[in-house]
Amino acid sequence: MVKFTLILSFLMTGLNTMAFTLNTNFAAAFPGEEVSVNLATHDCSNLPYTNDEILSMATEGVNKFWNKVSTSKLKIRRGQHVSVSSDFESGALCTSNTNGCVANPALSGQSQILISCNSNSTNFSSSGVLAVTANVNTSGVDIIGSVILLNNIDYSPGESALSNLSRESFISVLAHEIGHAVGLGHSPVKDSLMYYANISNRVSLGEDDMDGITYLYPREQPTSCGSVAYIQDDYKGGKPIASLLLLIGLITLSLKTRKKALLS
Ligand SMILES: [Zn+2]
Structure with a gap:
């Protein structure tokens, strides 16, 4: 449970980091x-x-x-x-x-x-x-x-x-x-x-x-040597979306584990 809370705080921190304004x-x-x-x-x-x-x-x-x-x-x-x-x-x-x-x-x-x-x-x-x-x-x-x-x-x-x-x-x-x-x-x-x-x-x-x-002012990534090109939109929205998906996954997993424990 402690681990889960720690992961949750980390994810919430991740969500909060996209708060800059223009x-x-x-x-x-x-x-x-x-x-x-x-x-x-x-x-x-x-x-x-x-x-x-x-x-x-x-x-x-x-x-x-x-x-x-x-x-x-x-x-x-x-x-x-x-x-x-x-x-x-x-x-x-x-x-x-x-x-x-x-x-x-x-x-x-x-x-x-x-x-x-x-x-x-x-x-x-x-x-x-x-x-x-x-x-x-x-x-x-x-x-x-x-x-x-x-x-x-x-x-x-x-x-x-x-x-x-x-x-x-x-x-x-x-x-x-x-x-x-x-x-x-x-x-x-x-x-x-x-x-x-x-x-x-x-x-x-x-x-x-x-x-x-x-x-x-994104720094362009080199396109040679098979590197992946930088996509600005992914940068803007990628982190919170990834965090949210991971969060939903963890909650689902946690609920399943609890259900399993109650059944057994
Ligand atoms: Zn100011």
């Missing part, structure tokens, strides 16, 4: 295998880091998390410091959020991933909102550009949750936002980097994060 309802993703993270040059005056440190931390974050997934083809690279319009520093990210983000036209021409410090209060409803991200420039199912705005509002001393974070937590926040920028939504699984809250002190991605990034 940032768009049409599974948008960057079309290439590489995407760069750039940083706007204007000053992040209310954050305790220089612009260069923030770009370095973003690079650390992608190398610590997203670039480690062997089943995903996506490689996220350090980009450059780029000069952009003041709209990125003071404008709203979305003009509406009722049915997803309707990107502010002033920000929608962006390509690749841009991180920008921003002090528009409509983007941040409280000092606890650390950052906001939207895929502001899409074409069909391709993401052309995404914008990450860091909360740079001048709060009273000690009030800014973003500036109070440890360096490691700041890196996790940047990596979480970059997850949104490449197309992932929130995960309900607590040990995921893409969990909507409490993302501090993460040391690695959760299984859900890896499933999500692999779903959007």
